[in-house]
Amino acid sequence: MKVLKFGGSSVASSENIQKVLKIVEKSSKNQKIAVVVSAFGKTTNALIEGANLASTKNEDYKKILKKLKEHHFDIINELIPEKKQGDVIEYVQQLFDNLETIYKGCFLLRELTPKTLAKISSFGELLSSFIIAKASENYFETNYKDSRELIVASDNYLNATVNFDGTNKNIIAFFDGNQKQVTLLPGFVARTPKGKTTTLGRGGSDYTAAIIAAALNADELQIWTDVSGMFTANPSVVKQAFPITHISYQEAMELSHFGAKVIYPPTIQPVLKKEIPIVIKNTFKPEDVGTYITKETSNKKPVKGISHIENITLITLEGSGMVGIPGFSKRLFEALSFHNINIILITQASSELSICIGISDEDAEKAKLVIDETFEFEIQKQKVNPVALEQDLCIIALVGDNMKNHQGLSGQMFSSLGKNNVNIRAIAQGSTEKNISAVINKSDAKKALNTLHEQFFEEKIKQLNLFVTGVGNVGERFLAQLEQQKKFLKKNLKLNIRVIGLSNSRKMIFDENGINLKNWKEHLTNGKETSLENFFNKTKECNLRNSVFVDNTANQSVSEVYENYLRQSIGVVTCNKIACASLLNNYKTLKEVSRKYNAPFLFETNVGAGLPIIDTLKNLINSGDRIHKIQAVLSGSLNFVFNNFNENSTFHDVVEQAQKEGYTEPDPKIDLSGVDVARKILILARESGYDLELTDISNNAFLPKESLNTSNNDDFYTSLTKNEAHFQQIFKDANSKNCRLKYVAEFADGKANVGLQHIPSNHPFYDLEGSDNIVLFFTDRYPENPLIIKGAGAGADVTASGIFADIIRIGKI
Template identity: 65%
Template sequence: MNVLKFGGSSVANATTIEKVIEIIEKQSRNKSLYVVVSALGGVTDLLIQAGKEASSNNDTYKSTLITIENRHLEAIKELIPVVSQSSIISKVKSELNKLESLCEGVYLLSELSPKTESVIASFGEMLSSFIIAEAAKVKGLDIVLKDSRDYIITTDATKVTIDYEETNFRIKRYAQDNNHQVSLFPGFIAKTSDGEPTTLGRGGSDFTAAILASAVQADKLQIWTDVSGMYTANPKLVKQAKPVTHISYQEAMELSHFGAKVIYPPTIHPVLDKNIPIVIKNTFQPEDEGTLITREVANRPKPVTGISHIDNISVISLEGSGMVGIPGFSKRLFEALFLANINVILITQASSEHSICLAVDEQDAEKAKLVLDTAFEFEITKHKVDPVKIENNAAIVALVGDNMYHHQGLSGKMFSTLGKNNVNIRAIAQGASEKNISVVIGKKDIKKALNILHERFFEVKTKQLNLFVTGVGNVGSKLLSQLEQQKSYLKDKLRLKIRVVGISNSRTMTFDEQGIKLDSWEEALATGEKANSEKFFITAKEMNIRNSIFVDNTANPDIAKVYKHYLAESMAVVTCNKIACADEYANYSELQELSRKFSASFLYETNVGAGLPIIDTLNNLIASGDNVHKIQAVLSGSLNFVFNNYKEGVNFYDVVKQAQEEGYTEPDPKIDLSGVDVARKILILARESGNIMELEDIEKEAFLPEESLETNSVDAFFESLKANESHFKQILDEANKKECRLKYVAQYEDGKAKVGLQHIPADHPFYNLEGSDNIVLFYTDRYPQQPLIVKGAGAGADVTASGIFADIIRIGKK
């Protein structure tokens, strides 16, 4: 014999009930069945709502009852042929009249006792089981409807305590006399030995089925629901979650106690002693394997079986010196909560005994505080114990697995994974068996915590990065194009999934937690909301997505000012905007400190040489113990392009205009030609070398005339270049006379830095530097005479975007 239980989602309406009947009919061909059904989906909530509305003297309970009636009549009309409907509808309406009379009495008395509430709640299962039994008879099934209240007996009307001796006797006696292929029982309902109606609590239909299975020593208990088994995590919050094919009773109990809604926690106890397997199956996909629950599981590949959570938790803290070394203190605490019928979900106590922290359901928090403040009133008055503190908006996340105790470092992996994503742990509880590691975190972090832990413990080392990109001009648009082009390679070769979840330009911004389609991001941005850098950050913070990276492709000083806010939220920052790192040293230092403090990467390789690994090379030299004595560099691809192309017969204005149009300069070319850009770059290298230096400390040798430097618009700047062609021609002639080339050189030596236009002779490493290439010479302890050279393309949207891409990949590999 098998026992099958179908939950509310499985019997929600006529369509789903027909699927249930198909499953019952198929299985009953081979074995006799006991079938337990819940109320139609949502009806129990409506019944309790009607009772509470009536007790509040609110006549809206009448409309709630009409909704309940319509739900059942609609099911009958779709399931039962018209010729057979009359008697069934009459029976249902008779029961609904009893329900209406009960609610009317509650309304008149303005009182809803636990006993009356149980009776009202029981109508859901009684009505659904009757309708399903009649619909099954229409299909030709040999089925009989039994009243669970005649078989399941409790010892108390208010507490779910089963009288197993009497219950088992009644069920076994029925089994001996039963000659029907299918016996249908309403779940959830029971009665006391005195005949008072009661219920088995929310989720009690599972319990009903387990009690039946245990009493008749069933071959298998099947729990049919709307998901294909118990999952590695809540699939509604973790898209990558997968069903677990086989788990142990203990694991199932841990997962069910910690929020897994698939199975009701007490369900496992009646079948555990009898070693009856439980199978979780999907009513809507019956061919799926589902989850098998047995005493032991062999050949488990992973240490962690599942990740579960409980929402709406409050943390109760009791602390004080008067607790230390006092016998019986904990007994008084838990006894007070027990007498107040408050369930404690998690407990942790400091070894000093100075504090006890426990978690309760949020709705019990104020009651718990009142109870404990009263219980320890004397100690509080004498200042030996502090008044109870409550922290609301908390949640519990638990790692569960029988094999966890075989694996070292699981706790550390859990805590470090949460910490790297700015998920603060408020309390920790772990049993000596290590089958459950639980942490209390903020409720707002639940989704992020579940996803990063699932990624860490279950996924095939595929890491998801979520980008918030601001600036989609030349560089930004190239970056998005490269991300789209390389997504398959990243997933297959590097095990990285990169999603862009926020995009902004100077006018609009748009967000999509599921990822913005990179082949149509322009359309999404065009219909976005008005851009605002502060709101962009607030939205990114509120989205609270794991592995978040803010990417700045602008040269905007206002954007650079918000980096610290991202880093303080443990969001990585990748930028080609060199303003932040070239700002006052105190601000540069603050960003570095925030990066370390909150374990948030701050990468800006493209600040100096576009896609060239200049900063990375310098950092590796220093990390390995080398000392930098001197840096010589051509760091402006823009200026190198300009002076490589400025020759006899060509106007300086035309060359600069070409450089701007081809994306080699900043939008305002004066930034490049004034030397400010190069000064910022050598400043960054000096700081990365360990030197404390400000931008004004750098000696700048300008080659632009004052007229050009004093312009206040791009157009005015270009006009000044035209007007001063003779000035630039003279600079070129002087270099040609010396058989030298013009290069704008940056130099750092002995704690000092300078930038300026220089005549480079033919035997110098800079002489043959072509196009927009950059070159850097590092003279160090290990490279005193022959410098370490980094050389390559140092400007252009493509190479800059590739440098930003490389920084993103570097974060992904951590």
């Protein structure tokens, strides 16, 4: 024999009920079955709401009663042929008449006792079970039995304790004499020894089914719901969660206690002793395997699931007067127990200086009053501090029978949370090591669950969530490269890179499931108005693991918000040189904050676009080498200009061409004035360990003062035309010496300079073509023959690829 239980979502509508009846029909072909049903979806909540309204003299209870009645009669009309509706309509109308009378009594007396509330709550199951039993007659023969005639329980009306001796006798006697293939029963309800209606607590329909299964030594207990089993995590929060095929009773109890709502925790107790398997199945996908729950699990994976409980308050009882004094814990727990305050988590310092407990938010204020009253004397004598409350918290828990046999799980858990700036307020781990629990901020729950799921279940595929600002030449190329490579990265590097936020100077868009990069331009055009503050706040609000802010601009205002992101443990990747070339204190602050909050701060493209110049320099320093001298051509735009400028061209036209091809900054004067090169050599000097300011860099500018003093691009280009003779003379001077013009940056002996130089034919810089960059590192290990890095140092594609490379570096951390 099997016992099947169908939850409220499974019987929420006539369409759903028809699915249930087909499942029952198929299951009953070769064996007898008992079917336990819940109230129609959300009915119990509505009944309780109506009761509360009535007891406060609010006549809106009548509206709720009317809606409930209409819904139940609609289902009768849709499920049962008109000729057969007589008995069921009479029964249902009688129940609603009784319910209306009880509501009126609550309204007149302004009173709602637990006994009355239990009576009102019971109507949902009594109505649904009778209607479904009558509807099933179109499919198979059914015997309807009121569970109150079988299950005897205490008069704790809202959460009754079952008398198993009497209950088991009743169930066995009834089913021994029952010849029908299918018996349909209401869940949740029971009766007291005096015959009064009582209930088994919210989720009690599961419990009803388990009680019947245990009494009859059933072959299997099936719990039919709207999901395909118990998941590795809440699938509405963790999209990658998947059903657990096989799990033990203990693991199921731990997960259900910590928020997995698929099964009501007490359900497992009656069947556990009899070792009756429990199967969690999906009413709407009956072909899915579901979750099989038995004494032992076949899968030896250490962590079976991750769960959480929200709306937790942490209460701390602390004081030097507790040390070495027995009885504090006893008094604390007795006081809370006497006032029916449930303790969810307990942790105590080995110094005995404090006891920390986790309880539901709704009990917080009452618990504080109770504890302060209990320890009033000790508080007055300052032996114990007044109770401290921390609210807006939640508990996350790793669950698995085999965790005790695997070292390092706690370390993995706390390390992965720490990397994502999830602050842990308290920790609890039982000696059986089947559960590791941590209390965190409720706002971090989603990030924490996804982080842990990625760590323990997702085959080490790391998800990076990008928030990108700047979609000009570089930004557009970067997004195109990312879209092109996303499948390769996931398959070969185990990286799932998603763009969550995107902005230009006017609009921004966000999608926590990832922005479609095939049509991002259209979405951004229709996005919301943006600002640096709004984009940051929205990024912070998303609170996603492995978040990275990507700056594809050359904007100073954008560079000034990096610290805000880093302090939220959001990494920063940027091609914007302004931050790292700003005041030394700001540069050092960004580095320090990056380390403190474990947020990567990468800026490889600040020097040499996509060339691995900074990364190579870091590797030299980290391996113990020392930098003595750096010589470099660091401006792809200036190299392009002087490689193409001669007596047959004008300086104006060559610079304009360089800007059109994306080799210069939006303001080309930044490149031609030498400021850009000065910033780059400053960054290399700082990364080499030297403390320099931008003002310490000697800049031998070749532009006339008139060009340097312009305030916009039009005036700048006009000044180039006016001073063409100046530029032609520069070219002639170099050409007469058989030299080429190169804008060179040098650093040696703690000093740096930049300027235009005549490069002879035997120099490594002489043959540098196009927009290429070259860097020579002279170090302890490379004292005479320098380490040379050479290649394309400007352009949107190579800069975008450098940003991409930095993001991949973060993915490998």
